[in-house]
Amino acid sequence: DAEYGEDDTKNHTKTEQASMPDYVEGEYEAMLAAASDAFDFPDFDEITIALPSARSNEMRRIINICRKSGKRFRTLPGLGELINGSVSIKALRDVDYQDLLSRPPVDLDIDKIQNLLTDKRILVTGAGGSIGSELCRQIIQFHPKQLILLDASETNLYEIQMKLKHRFGSNSNVVILCDIKDKVCLGRIFDRYSPQMVYHAAAYKHVPMLELNPWQTIQNNLYGSQNVMQQCIQSKAEQFVLVSTDKAVRPTNVMGASKRICELLMQSLVGNGTVMMAVRFGNVVGSSGSVIPLFRDQIAMGGPVTVCHPEVMRYFMTIPEACQLILQSVTRGQDGEIFVLKMGTPVKIADMARDLIRLSGKEPDQDIEIVYTGLRPGEKLYEGIAGQGEDLLPTDHDKITVIRPNNHWNDGAGGHDSQEAFCNWLNPIIQELYALAEKQDGCGIREKLKELVPDYTPQENECVL
Structure with a gap:
């Protein structure tokens, strides 16, 4: 069985496979051009992607070329997986969505x-x-x-x-x-x-x-x-x-x-x-x-893939x-x-669904339909990373x-000039929340949460009790 290998390591072992020329890390343009030319020849069965340092945009382009070849393609683990020891360099696997998110490995002290x-x-x-x-x-x-x-x-x-x-x-x-x-x-x-x-x-x-x-x-x-x-x-x-x-x-x-x-x-x-x-x-x-296992299951059943909103x-x-x-x-x-x-x-969930459909060898909106179902209870279009x-x-x-914690006494209603005042405000309301939880009072809980988190904007959702 002939394999075609794409490799960004300086020295690699050539076994019973056709291997591309060596390129120093980062020379992806030349590598992609060579791959496109090579895949015009049908005398191989599988493509191995040995690019653990590839960034997400580079990996997307590589995968698109591999898909066009019509051959099965697999990848070596990413650098993060190799560094933390969770997998071996020999652990060849199918390309997964996390490969499309690949970023430089975390610089650990x-x-x-x-x-x-x-x-x-x-x-x-x-x-x-x-x-x-x-x-x-x-x-x-x-x-x-x-x-x-x-x-x-x-x-x-x-x-x-x-x-x-x-x-x-x-x-x-x-x-x-x-x-x-x-x-x-x-x-x-x-x-x-x-x-x-x-x-x-x-x-x-x-x-x-x-x-x-x-x-x-x-x-x-x-x-x-x-x-x-x-x-x-x-x-x-x-x-x-x-x-x-x-x-x-x-x-x-x-x-x-x-x-x-x-x-x-x-x-x-x-x-x-x-x-x-x-x-x-x-x-x-x-x-x-999380949404990825759900999408995989829906794709395996032939669709449709359900996304709550096209812009989320x-x-x-x-x-x-x-x-x-x-x-x-x-x-x-x-x-x-x-x-x-x-x-x-941030990643559009709809784009993620399309990527997963393509990774399965299908085409979105042709082989697998994407259906928009509306935001679920409590969901919003965008998440932030810092509050008011x-x-x-x-x-x-x-x-x-x-x-930094310098000004956190000012969080909440009214602001507080000391840790003691902050605690005297926070703790009684928390106790009231516990009492409401004991009574399964969903409406009361949402109203009380707004006292502690002023920028909380609850939606009108029914509770089961």
Whole structure:
């Protein structure tokens, strides 16, 4: 079986395949021209793309040429996957959507991360989720003294436990099935294991579902997060990191508003001995329940592919990229800071659907129809990265910006001239939210959220109860 290989590495092994001439990295114009000419000849069966350093626009052009050849084409892993060790250079695979998002690998300060994590007791909540499990995979490579994996899903927890055991063979991991709403269980965990660093990734995240069940959003995302923060302070943990979202910026849904209040709550607890911080970023490619798996399933069934609106746009990152930047951010973290990851250019969901259809070997609007269904409850056309009154400041890392805590007492209604006044305003309203959640009062929850998050603009959505 003849293969045709495109290669941007300086030295590559030529086995039983026709290989293109070597080009130094970046000479893609010459490479693409050679590929176009070569693919006019039918005497090969498959194309191998060996361009792990290709940028997204270059990769799109390469894929378009490969598609026109009518042959199967596969790719080597990207640089990010190779660097973090999640795959081997030999792991040839079909081209995926994340290849079209490819960006330069994250510039990691390994020494700083190692100093932060090595020989530490580290707790990850939501350890079985998309972000939590990847955080565990990356953290364990820095040899923590103990990695404590906490999740409320036994299936997800079992899967990450088995994957870590298979890949790293570590026996120092502790796996705990626990709901963060269970204050007593959390207290016992902190008393027994005394985690020094806590990465809080546990949260409900599916916007339309949470619009129908807003009380669950408050109980899990807010009450559960407050439990974790309080335990960190009581047990004198060194550092607490809240995994937040760009949906906290000018939120139009209960989930985003709940995460914004978590950020405010985190900032209200500064100065208590635990360095409190948050990291805010957008959608991650391939996370559970995200749009890409849905599109793949719809394409496999022959369509149609459903997109909510032709103009809706979202920021996207790969899961490894997001987790690398989380770890890089916290090496810089000061009490009360919110780090905002640079996520590149927002992507139109309709364009993403077309790309996925083409990657499947079909043509959009010919072989597979795209149907627009309207925005779902709580959704908006565009996401932001900074809210009203928030100044994004540069850090010494080109992919990380920071919102300093200097003026966060002024958030919310009226403004506050001290941390004490801020807490005296924030905490009673949070308690009122908990009371409304106990009564499953969705309308009351939305009205109360507006008191804490003035730029929250709820939509008129029916609740299930």
